[in-house]
Amino acid sequence: MSVRVQEGGFDAGAELNRFTEAASGAGAIVSFTGIVRDLDGSLDHMMIEHYPGMTQKALEGIEAEARARWNLIDSLVIHRHGTLAPDEQIMMVACAGKHRAEAFAAADFLMDYLKSRAPFWKKEVTSKSADWVESKQSDEDALKRW
Amino acid sequence: MSVRVQEGGFDAGAELNRFTEAASGAGAIVSFTGIVRDLDGSLDHMMIEHYPGMTQKALEGIEAEARARWNLIDSLVIHRHGTLAPDEQIMMVACAGKHRAEAFAAADFLMDYLKSRAPFWKKEVTSKSADWVESKQSDEDALKRW
Amino acid sequence: MDVLYFAWVRERIGLPKERVETSAATVAELVAELTAREERYALAFADLSALRVAVDQELADFEAPLAGVKEVAFFPPMTGG
Amino acid sequence: MDVLYFAWVRERIGLPKERVETSAATVAELVAELTAREERYALAFADLSALRVAVDQELADFEAPLAGVKEVAFFPPMTGG
Numbered sequence: 001m002s003v004r005v006q007e008g009g010f011d012a013g014a015e016l017n018r019f020t021e022a023a024s025g026a027g028a029i030v031s032f033t034g035i036v037r038d039l040d041g042s043l044d045h046m047m048i049e050h051y052p053g054m055t056q057k058a059l060e061g062i063e064a065e066a067r068a069r070w071n072l073i074d075s076l077v078i079h080r081h082g083t084l085a086p087d088e089q090i091m092m093v094a095c096a097g098k099h100r101a102e103a104f105a106a107a108d109f110l111m112d113y114l115k116s117r118a119p120f121w122k123k124e125v126t127s128k129s130a131d132w133v134e135s136k137q138s139d140e141d142a143l144k145r146w
Numbered sequence: 147m148s149v150r151v152q153e154g155g156f157d158a159g160a161e162l163n164r165f166t167e168a169a170s171g172a173g174a175i176v177s178f179t180g181i182v183r184d185l186d187g188s189l190d191h192m193m194i195e196h197y198p199g200m201t202q203k204a205l206e207g208i209e210a211e212a213r214a215r216w217n218l219i220d221s222l223v224i225h226r227h228g229t230l231a232p233d234e235q236i237m238m239v240a241c242a243g244k245h246r247a248e249a250f251a252a253a254d255f256l257m258d259y260l261k262s263r264a265p266f267w268k269k270e271v272t273s274k275s276a277d278w279v280e281s282k283q284s285d286e287d288a289l290k291r292w
Numbered sequence: 293m294d295v296l297y298f299a300w301v302r303e304r305i306g307l308p309k310e311r312v313e314t315s316a317a318t319v320a321e322l323v324a325e326l327t328a329r330e331e332r333y334a335l336a337f338a339d340l341s342a343l344r345v346a347v348d349q350e351l352a353d354f355e356a357p358l359a360g361v362k363e364v365a366f367f368p369p370m371t372g373g
Numbered sequence: 374m375d376v377l378y379f380a381w382v383r384e385r386i387g388l389p390k391e392r393v394e395t396s397a398a399t400v401a402e403l404v405a406e407l408t409a410r411e412e413r414y415a416l417a418f419a420d421l422s423a424l425r426v427a428v429d430q431e432l433a434d435f436e437a438p439l440a441g442v443k444e445v446a447f448f449p450p451m452t453g454g
Contacts, residue, residue, distance in 0.1 A: 016162055033174070107176075
């Protein structure tokens with residue numbers, strides 16, 4: 001189990017390989033990568049603010065909850081903060097299980113909780129505006145699945 | 147959309163990075179990797195047989211079905227055949243979508259269908275036995291979710 | 293037509309592929325013909341619920357017609373992934 | 374106690390963190406005290422349904438007690454991932 005909050009970029013493929021290599025006994029690895037989308041071609045950059053004292057703790061709590069629900073062999077969360085350009089990778093999650101069902105469910109769960117319960121906030125900056133991304137009801141509703 | 151059936155190994159991390167790089171406009175990438183598990187320490191190797199004329203066609207049909215259901219930006223299926231040692235990677239799937247829900251659902255769907263509807267058969271060879279892996283009712287049941 | 297066998301069906305019958313001249317109208321009729329041939333076919337086809345069939349490389353059922361068909365394959369349920 | 378603000382709450386109040394001497398018994402009482410101070414606080418706290426609160430770095434609600442608490446943070450709903 002590993003949680004990293006960092007300003008710099010990461011290499012999702014290298015992280016996936018390292019994670020897979022270390023996940024001894026795993027039959028199934030699921031990874032998720034989140035990428036900055038330039039919705040209408042106007043995005044200059046995204047700013048991600050976070051709450052340093054709380055972030056690591058919150059992510060570890062979400063991971064612990066996933067591991068209590070599914071028989072995971074290992075899990076990984078990486079989340080960036082600071083300034084990100086369009087097409088840059090924001091974060092990734094990986095889960096290793098014996099079987100595919102638990103690896104999929106745990107990764108999906110981690111993403112849902114991370115989205116609405118980890119203290120990150122996104123601001124989209126264009127040449128004309130700088131707007132905080134609003135939370136979506138659909139993200140809050142997604143938590144009810146679990 | 148891309149389907150590869152091959153005897154040789156593949157580098158899941160490099161595949162993920164290449165796939166992500168090409169999936170322009172994606173906000174979410176989900177990957178699955180399947181690995182040969184040595185269940186009780188006795189597995190010498192796994193043999194994967196397939197039906198060459200049908201495999202590519204079946205995988206492309208499953209991918210087309212996923213793309214009809216979800217608004218995918220791209221998808222990738224790699225599946226090996228032949229002789230595989232414990233801990234070797236058997237196959238991978240990757241799906242790119244604008245949003246996480248569609249990327250997760252499509253990857254999960256592809257795995258369920260690939261498992262029970264693509265013409266691959268696994269044989270587990272130990273020092274004492276060589277047994278065809280039996281299909282599981284749970285894999286057949288998984289298809290009913292979709 | 294070409295008849296193909298995979299996994300334990302191939303092992304029981306003892307070959308991966310053969311050319312079969314048949315006037316069977318359906319897969320089920322072809323199975324009956326093959327079963328009548330030799331013990332190894334009878335063994336392979338003993339429990340049809342444990343078998344799957346593809347007609348011209350598409351999954352089909354045992355009632356599928358064979359008119360114009362070039363290739364029929366028999367195999368156990370798939371176990372890929 | 375330290376009071377922290379994030380995202381647009383930080384922007385409206387105009388600072389990321391301040392030391393507050395208070396005898397408020399709950400988060401809600403602290404919000405009432407701050408709101409009474411200046412317009413910028415009143416603006417930030419105008420709609421509590423749009424705010425989330427963490428007490429000593431754990432998500433909490435506005436009725437959470439403040440006895441022994443070292444750090445309270447106010448922010449909008451999270452939008453990570």
